[in-house]
Amino acid sequence: MSFTTTFADELARLAKAYEKNCPAVALFYISDTGTRGLRVEATAIMKEFVDNVEFGRDPEGYLFYDSPGDFKPAPGTSGTFWYRVLQNSDKPKPAVRVDFYGSDPSSNPGVTPFAQFLSKDTDTVDGGKLQSGGSGIWRDLDMGISSARLYKRTHDQTTTVTLTPIKKQITFQALSTYTSALDYPGVFHFIKLADLAAGSQAIANYDSDRILFYNLNDKKTLIGAFFRKYPS
Numbered sequence: 001m002s003f004t005t006t007f008a009d010e011l012a013r014l015a016k017a018y019e020k021n022c023p024a025v026a027l028f029y030i031s032d033t034g035t036r037g038l039r040v041e042a043t044a045i046m047k048e049f050v051d052n053v054e055f056g057r058d059p060e061g062y063l064f065y066d067s068p069g070d071f072k073p074a075p076g077t078s079g080t081f082w083y084r085v086l087q088n089s090d091k092p093k094p095a096v097r098v099d100f101y102g103s104d105p106s107s108n109p110g111v112t113p114f115a116q117f118l119s120k121d122t123d124t125v126d127g128g129k130l131q132s133g134g135s136g137i138w139r140d141l142d143m144g145i146s147s148a149r150l151y152k153r154t155h156d157q158t159t160t161v162t163l164t165p166i167k168k169q170i171t172f173q174a175l176s177t178y179t180s181a182l183d184y185p186g187v188f189h190f191i192k193l194a195d196l197a198a199g200s201q202a203i204a205n206y207d208s209d210r211i212l213f214y215n216l217n218d219k220k221t222l223i224g225a226f227f228r229k230y231p232s
Contacts, residue, residue: 001086001132007095007120014064024063040117047071051136061119070114071138084133095120148188154181161226163188168196172204190224
């Protein structure tokens, strides 16, 4: 799906169409098996949208809305919200817009979005694989966030994630195939500070731009995630 206006024109249009806006970040999730998901985080209003993925920060942009109350489910409903993902043809990289609906636009063609997310920060987004839409939930953002730094010396597998603001440090051994030095700033998301208690253990799952930490006894439960911050 697409929209025809430029990023600048769309930004101006949305600013006029809605009473409020705030910075927001999104994650367009595509797994190796083709499973797709979406997460949008708006820290300023302590809200997040979740469809299939609990953690993630990637494209930075703006969330446009009229009232924080619009993100609450209507009484007597399941709490489900729907969304559509659209791109334009800006070069060298397209802008991406996500429209959020209180009812399914496929079965209710006349419904209009109550909020929209817009981003031009799409360097790491594969536009050819973006989902056209889906459904999920808006909920209160109930997690902690800390600035963080990832560090590893060359040919030394000991890797640390230092969380200076909350006085925590996570240490793990990288696989022997990871021989290069690492020294990256980033952000760390966590659900409960108690999960980061001294001496506690977790399972680390890492990639080039993120490290996920899972509960040692329940390998499906995420307890924290580090995301590398790329230069603007």
